[in-house]
Amino acid sequence: MADKNIWLSKLKQEGAVSPRQSLAEEAADNLREFILLEKLAPGTPIPERDISAALGISRTPLREAMRQLVVEGLIEYSSTRRPRVADPSLDEIIQYIKVLAALEALGGGMACIEASDAEIEKILELNDLMASNRINDPLEFFRLDMQFHSLIVEASKNEPLIETHRQYNARLWRARFISSRRTTGRETTLSEHMAISEALKNRDVLKTEAAMKSHLFTTIENISEAKAKGETNET
Incomplete structure (x- = not known):
């Protein structure tokens, strides 16, 4: 109280x-x-x-x-x-993340085809900002992380996909924040974002889809470990 x-x-x-x-x-x-x-x-x-x-x-x-x-x-x-x-169970969170992984993989693949050079450059610049040492606040880092994902899906130019992604992502904000703030979360995020950025820059549909999906499945591992270790109540 x-x-x-x-x-x-x-x-x-x-x-x-x-x-x-x-x-x-x-x-x-x-x-x-x-x-x-x-x-x-x-x-x-x-x-x-x-x-x-x-x-x-x-x-x-x-x-x-x-x-x-x-x-x-x-x-x-x-x-x-x-x-x-709301207090969703671990199983519910995992089921939502699996759907989100499919949505983001689809969005990433479509962005390789539909995104303008300027849109891809903006995504790469955001990734560079996250990789710099200027972002020390975990919440600000997380917000940039979510922006990175949203920009990629928005670059797909597919409105139904963009709206569905927004709805699923909103449900998973807390779970993704828990994953992001773990000790190894930031390092892993940056490494996986680099793989996504490289594939997107090269407009490689298959590699971008695989990198996006793999990145979301890391979230499943992180949140599962966090739940098991009782880390989800930290602030």
Whole structure:
């Protein structure tokens, strides 16, 4: 309870809503980060009154934000209709990652054919930024990692694929963050991103598909080991 009060107080001091976003969009962004960093742990009821007060908004936009996160699979409703943080089983996470691996492999292969040179260059530049020593914050590194994957799928120019990927990826953010923050996670991510980047630069469809799929299956190994070692509750 004390820890919850500390981060809620800090959130209130830092200010709530950017004028560039709606109240609900900003609340949704905050809730995603709370869940990602386990400031709201899996299975925990959502303290609507506390969060709305800390964000300086009414409960109406907060509930709109929660409805969006229900769609994304990050929040669920209990049998008593109380909102709580979703707590998927390891098997459920693995099944979603397998689908995501297929989606990203397809997106990577299509990007080899459809992407412009400028789009590929942007992806390579992002990979170079991640490989530099300038990104020390694990959360910022993770966000760049997710951007790397999204840019590749977006370069496929296939809207149904892009939207389906967005939905599945949203459900797996926390699992992928747990994988990313492990001791060897960053080193492995960079090595595998390099293989993806090389294949994409050469527009090699088969190698890009294989590299993308292999990269996602590393996430399965990482999250399985993290669960087994009890690392999933670290913040």
